[in-house]
Amino acid sequence: MAENLLIGAISTGTLATGTLATGTEATPPxxxxxxxxxxxxxTFGSQLLWLAIFFVALYxxxxxxxxxxxxxxxxxxxxRISSDLDEAARIKDAADAAIARYxxxxxxxxxxxxxxxxxxxxxxxxxxxxxRRAVEASLQAKLNAAEQAIAATQTAAMANxxxxxxxxxxxxxxxxxxxxxxxxxxAAAVKAVMER
Amino acid sequence: MGDPIRQFxxxxxxxxxxxxxxxxxxxxxxxxxxxxxxLTAALMLGATAGRQLVPGRLQSIAELAYEFVxxxxxxxxxxxxxxxxxxxxxxxxxxxxxxxxxxIPYNFTVASHLIVTVALALxxxxxxxxxGFWKNGVRFLNLFVPKGIPVYILPAIVLIEVFSFFxxxxxxxxxxxxxxxxxxxxxxxxxGFVTMLGAFGFAGWLGAIxxxxxxxxxxxxxxxxxxxxxxxxxxxxxxxxxxxxxxGH
Numbered sequence: 001m002a003e004n005l006l007i008g009a010i011s012t013g014t015l016a017t018g019t020l021a022t023g024t025e026a027t028p029p030x031x032x033x034x035x036x037x038x039x040x041x042x043t044f045g046s047q048l049l050w051l052a053i054f055f056v057a058l059y060x061x062x063x064x065x066x067x068x069x070x071x072x073x074x075x076x077x078x079x080r081i082s083s084d085l086d087e088a089a090r091i092k093d094a095a096d097a098a099i100a101r102y103x104x105x106x107x108x109x110x111x112x113x114x115x116x117x118x119x120x121x122x123x124x125x126x127x128x129x130x131x132r133r134a135v136e137a138s139l140q141a142k143l144n145a146a147e148q149a150i151a152a153t154q155t156a157a158m159a160n161x162x163x164x165x166x167x168x169x170x171x172x173x174x175x176x177x178x179x180x181x182x183x184x185x186x187a188a189a190v191k192a193v194m195e196r
Numbered sequence: 197m198g199d200p201i202r203q204f205x206x207x208x209x210x211x212x213x214x215x216x217x218x219x220x221x222x223x224x225x226x227x228x229x230x231x232x233x234x235l236t237a238a239l240m241l242g243a244t245a246g247r248q249l250v251p252g253r254l255q256s257i258a259e260l261a262y263e264f265v266x267x268x269x270x271x272x273x274x275x276x277x278x279x280x281x282x283x284x285x286x287x288x289x290x291x292x293x294x295x296x297x298x299x300i301p302y303n304f305t306v307a308s309h310l311i312v313t314v315a316l317a318l319x320x321x322x323x324x325x326x327x328g329f330w331k332n333g334v335r336f337l338n339l340f341v342p343k344g345i346p347v348y349i350l351p352a353i354v355l356i357e358v359f360s361f362f363x364x365x366x367x368x369x370x371x372x373x374x375x376x377x378x379x380x381x382x383x384x385x386x387x388g389f390v391t392m393l394g395a396f397g398f399a400g401w402l403g404a405i406x407x408x409x410x411x412x413x414x415x416x417x418x419x420x421x422x423x424x425x426x427x428x429x430x431x432x433x434x435x436x437x438x439x440x441x442x443x444g445h
Contacts, residue, residue: 036201036204037201037204037205037206037309038204038308038309038310038311038373038377039310040206042219043206043223043225043309043311044311045215045218045219045220046206046208046219046220046221046222046223046225046226047206047223047225047226047309047311047312047315048311048315049220049226050222050223050225050226050229050230051229051306051312051315051316052315054226054229054230054232054233054290055229055233055286055290055316055319057233058232058233058236058237058286058289058290059282059283059286061233061236061237061240061241062236062240062282062285062286062289063282063286065240065241066236066237066240066241066244066258067240067262067281067282067285069240069241069244069247070240070244070258070259070262071262072247073244073247073248073251073255073259074259074262074263076247076249077249080249
C-alpha cells in the first residue's frame with residue numbers, strides 16, 4: 001500500500017491509472033470504472049452539461065442581480081460621502097466667512113476704540129495744557145506783582161535809608177562842628193557816598 | 197487506507213439518460229458546482245440585501261470581491277473592459293469558492309478535472325476571438341504583428357505569436373487543473389501516512405507527528421494556492437481579453 005501511495009504521489013498521470021485504481025477497495029456501482037478520474041471520458045458529458053448550466057446561472061445572477069446591486073451600493077456610498085464632503089466644505093466656508101466677519105468687526109471696534117481713546121486723550125491733554133497755561137499765567141502775574149512790590153519796597157527802603165543817612169550826617173556834622181549843614185549839602189554828600 | 201486518486205472520482209447520483217453515446221448524470225462534481233454558485237449568490241445577494249450604507253462583515257466581503265475584480269479589470273484592460281466584468285467576476289468567484297470548498301476534507305474539487313478548466317479556458321479563448329474580430333475586424337490580426345520588429349524576422353515572430361495565442365487555452369486550463377490536482381494528491385498522501393503509521397502502535401504514533409504537521413502546513417499552503425489560482429485565472433482572463441479590446445499592443 002505504501003508503495004502504491006508513493007507511486008500515486010509521484011505519477012499523477014498514466015502510471016496511476018493502472019496500478020492504483022485496481023489496487024484499492026471495490027468501487028461502488030455508481031462510480032465510474034478504472035482509470036485516472038480526470039481522464040475518464042465517460043464523465044465529460046455530465047461535467048460539461050452541469051458546468052454549462054451552473055456557470056450560465058452564475059453569470060446571470062452576477063450580471064443581472066448581484067453586480068448591479070453591489071455596484072449601486074458602492075456608488076450610493078461614494079455619492080453620499082462626496083455630498084457629505086461638499087456639505088462639510090460649504091459649512092466650513094460659511095464658518096470661515098463668519099470668522100472673517102467677526103475679525104473685521106473686532107478690528108473695526110478696536111480701531112474705533114483707539115480713535116475714541118486718542119480723541120479723549122487729546123482733549124484731556126489740551127484741557128490740561130490750557131489749565132496749566134492759565135495757572136502759569138496767573139502765577140507769572142503774581143510773581144510779577146510780587147517782584148514789583150519788592151522793587152517798590154526796596155526803592156522806598158532805599159529812600160528811607162537815604163533820609164536817615166542824611167539826617168544822621170547832619171546830626172554828626174552838627175555835633176562835630178557845632179554847625180548844622182544844609183539839607184541840600186547833606187543830601188549831595190550822602191548821594192555821593194552811596195553811588196561809590 | 198485512502199487512495200490519493202479516489203477523491204477525484206466522479207460519482208453519479210442519478211442518471212438523466214443518454215444522448216447518443218454520451219451518458220448524462222447528476223454527479224458529485226455537479227453538486228459542488230451548485231454549491232459554488234449557491235454560496236456566491238448567497239454572499240453577493242444575501243449579504244447585500246440590507247444595502248447598508250455602513251456595511252457589515254459579509255456585505256464588506258461582497259463589496260471587497262466586487263471591488264477586487266473591478267480593479268483588476270480596470271488595471272489590465274481599462275474602463276472599456278468593464279463590459280466583461282460579469283464574466284471575469286463569475287469565473288473568479290466560481291473557481292475561488294469551489295477551490296476553497298474543495299479544500300474541506302471529504303469535499304470534491306471541481307477544478308481538479310481537466311475537462312472543467314478546459315471548458316472555462318475555451319470560453320475565455322472564444323470570447324477573445326469572437327469579441328476581437330467583432331470589435332476590431334481584420335485589425336484584430338495586428339495582435340500577431342508586433343510593432344518595431346525588423347522585416348526579415350517578422351515571419352518567424354508572427355508564427356510564434358500565432359502559436360502562443362493558440363496555446364493559451366492549454367496553459368490557462370492546465371495551470372489551474374494541475375495545481376488543484378497536485379495539491380490535493382500531496383495532501384492526501386501525507387494524511388495517508390498519518391493513518392498508515394498510526395497502525396504500528398506507539399512508535400507509529402510518534403512517527404506520524406511529522407506527516408501530520410506536514411498536512412497542517414500543506415493545508416495552509418493549499419488554501420493560498422486555491423485563492424491564488426482563482427486570481428491567476430481571473431487576471432490571465434483579463435490579459436487575454438485586453439488583446440481583444442486593444443489588439444494594437
